[in-house]
Amino acid sequence: MILITGATGTIGSEVVRQLVARGEQVRAVTRDPARAELPPEVEVVRGDYTDLASMAAALAGADAAFIVGLLGPDYVDLDRALITTARDAGVRRIVKLSAIGTGSADLGRVGTWHLPGEQAARDSGVDWTILRPSSFASNTLSWVDAIRAGQPVPNMTGTGTQGVIDPHDVAAVAVEALLASGHAGQIYTLTGSELLTTADQAATLSAVLGRPVGVFDVPDAVAREHLRAAGRSDEFIDGALxxxxxxxTGGNAVLTDDVHKVLGRPPRTFADWAAAHATAFAAAPTSSAE
Ligand SMILES: NC(=O)c1ccc[n+]([C@@H]2O[C@H](COP(=O)([O-])OP(=O)(O)OC[C@H]3O[C@@H](n4cnc5c(N)ncnc54)[C@H](OP(=O)(O)O)[C@@H]3O)[C@@H](O)[C@H]2O)c1
Incomplete structure (x- = not known):
């Protein structure tokens, strides 16, 4: 049985779907099973990272676990505890979702947030695999409202490029690592096959949707206020900025062939992702006058 944390989130939900499609027995953790929309074949259990006893109960009997955790300066101990709880529950294979650039001095403190969890996986004494994906294609779903309203989308990264990756591919690599021992001890840096700016992604969406998608630059001071209004701590905001x-400044202009090596095919492109998700960006239906 394979235990999936973050099972209602971007990557975890896709890992669940792909495992179910392969006939695997899956247990999904969520804080609120009543609200979770998961395939009927899945055993859904309640678990909260902040209540490790609930996580230990959820992990009991699992052979392998996909560990998502929470990102940020307040959660590094929790991330580490989650891994050791999995190990102590008898899980024999752990796949930890991390992030590209982890451990890079140039990235500053955001590059340290996944390190304790990664180290706990490496020290766990069980098979471990660490996934360090680049920027998710699905981050552009935060543009849905702007695009539906015909407004430009925010750009916080100037002309910097990233190897934007489809969450489907991150999940597909996670599934391989959960099912086969050949990935033990590996750190995979997962990217798409092309380097894209924010403007490139907007242009691709524009082509797919058949309407203009403009971009406007967001100064750091504005981004800081936005994050503060969302309740983020100063330490989180400093790290995020x-x-x-x-x-x-080009630090994340990185492409690897790790997706191809694991899956035996090239990564999906951002254009593939945009075409598959075009309906999410379609204008909301206007209510007709009765
Ligand atoms: N976005 C990117 O571009 C990017 C790039 C590289 C790496 N990453 C990494 O991806 C990770 C996030 O993954 P994601 O985007 O798939 O997640 P997500 O979509 O943000 O979903 C978060 C998940 O965490 C669960 N969760 C939240 N608080 C919880 C708690 N206290 N106890 C138990 N479960 C809890 C939620 O489940 P319930 O609400 O159902 O409980 C939900 O399934 C981060 O570690 C980040 O560093 C992101």
Whole structure:
């Protein structure tokens, strides 16, 4: 049985779908099973990272676990505890979702947030695989409202490029690592096959949707206020802005062939992702006058 954390999130939900499609027995963790929309074949259990006893109960009997955790300065201990709880529950294979640039000095403190969890996986004594994906294609779903309203989308990374990756491919690599021992001890840096700016992604969406998608630059001070209004701590905000600056100055202009090596095919393109998700960006239906 394979235990999936973050099972209602971007990557975890896709890992669940792909495992179910392969006939695997899956248990999904969520804080609220009643609200989770998961395939009927899946055993859905309640678990909260902040209540490790609930996670230990969820992990009992699992052979392998996909560990997502929470990102940020407040969660590094939690991330580490989640891994050791999995190990102590008898899980024999752990796949940890991390992020590209982890451990890079140039990335600053955001590059340290996944390190304790990664180290816990490496020290766990069980098979471990670490996935460090680049920027998710699905991050552009935060543009849905702007695009539907015909407004430009925010750009915080200037002309910096990234190897934007389809979450489907991150999940597909996770599935391989969960099912086969050949990935033990590997750190995979997962990217798409092309380097894209924010403007490139907007242009691709524009072509797919058949309407203009403009871009406007967001100064750091404005981004800081936005994050503060969203309740983020100063330490989180400093880290997040350092991450954006890292991208802006070319630090994340990285492509690897790890997806191809694991899956035996090239990564999906951003254009593939945009075409598959075009309906999400379609204008909301206007209510007709009765
Ligand atoms: N976005 C990117 O471009 C990018 C790039 C590289 C790496 N990453 C990494 O991806 C990770 C995030 O993955 P994601 O985007 O798939 O997640 P996500 O879509 O943000 O979903 C978060 C998941 O965490 C669960 N969760 C939140 N708080 C929880 C708690 N206290 N206890 C138990 N579960 C909890 C939620 O489940 P419920 O609400 O159902 O409980 C949900 O399934 C981060 O570590 C980030 O560093 C992201």
């Amino acid at each position: 350092a991450g954006q600056a890292f991208v802006r």
